[in-house]
Amino acid sequence: MRLYLARLAVLCKKLGGELRLISDAEFTALMEPEDNPEWDEAPFTRWHAVNWKQRLIIAAEKHASLNGIIHEMGHVFADPMPPTASNEFDWLGWEIAVAKYVGCYRQWSTGNKDYCIGDMNWGEASARRKHELILDRIVEAQDDGILSAQLRPLAVQRY
Ligand SMILES: [Zn+2]
Numbered sequence: 001m002r003l004y005l006a007r008l009a010v011l012c013k014k015l016g017g018e019l020r021l022i023s024d025a026e027f028t029a030l031m032e033p034e035d036n037p038e039w040d041e042a043p044f045t046r047w048h049a050v051n052w053k054q055r056l057i058i059a060a061e062k063h064a065s066l067n068g069i070i071h072e073m074g075h076v077f078a079d080p081m082p083p084t085a086s087n088e089f090d091w092l093g094w095e096i097a098v099a100k101y102v103g104c105y106r107q108w109s110t111g112n113k114d115y116c117i118g119d120m121n122w123g124e125a126s127a128r129r130k131h132e133l134i135l136d137r138i139v140e141a142q143d144d145g146i147l148s149a150q151l152r153p154l155a156v157q158r159y
Contacts (some may be wrong), residue, residue, distance in 0.1 A: 004066055007102035008073065015077045015155040017055030019069065027060040040075070040083040048072050052082045067111035070098050077155045078146045090144060092117065093137030097151045 005021065012019040022030075024047075031041055031049065042048040047063035050056065050072045057072045059065075075083045078091035099108035109130075113123030118133050125133075141147040146156050 001066070004102050004104040004107070005064065005069070008066070008069055008098075011098065011102065011153065012055075012057060012073060012077075015055075015073075015153070017057065017073075017076055017155075019073070020056065020058045021061040021064055022058055024060045024062060027058065030058065042068060042072060045071070050076050050083065052076055065111060066099070066104050066107050070095050070108065073098060077153070078141070080156050080158055089118070089137075091141060091146060093134070093139070093141035094146050094153055096134055097138065097141065097147050098153045100151065101153055 005019075009019040027047060027049075031039060038051050038053070039049050040052060042050075045065060045068035047060035048065070048068040048071075049058050051058075052075060055076050057069060057076055059069055059072075071088075074088070074091045074095050075086055078094040079086045079088075081087070096105070096108070099105040109122070115122050117125075120129060120133070122130070138147060138151065142149065144156070146154050148154060
């Protein structure tokens with residue numbers, strides 16, 4: 001886990017942002033002001049948030065999940081729009097490529113077993129259906145310019 005977190009932090013730097021792991025108290029204090037426009041807290045994964053403008057991803061260290069962080073990274077680096085206007089399905093292939101890039105795809109897949117991805121329950125879908133969806137999403141991400149031909153994760157152009 002720590003190795004993967006370290007690799008994700010390096011990738012965030014490379015893409016022009018930053019991953020910060022902080023304490024529960026720091027996280028709570030940051031999220032404290034009601035209606036804080038700077039931070040978007042992950043609605044389903046607690047203890048994870050992004051500052052989209054500053055390309056910052058934060059997670060409370062004790063509760064950090066690889067899936068949660070990779071997803072929040074997608075908001076910051078793969079989506080041209082802020083989290084309130086995002087189209088997450090467009091960058092699912094990017095998330096998968098990031099998981100493969102840092103070597104934690106198996107953990108990513110297990111971590112998503114209870115989630116609905118595309119039109120299927122990820123944990124119950126056959127290997128063949130997963131494979132088809134992954135291919136489809138990776139091609140979309142390459143078309144959108146957020147994955148290189150070699151599946152290296154890139155940062156999206158913001159307008
Ligand atoms: Zn999201």
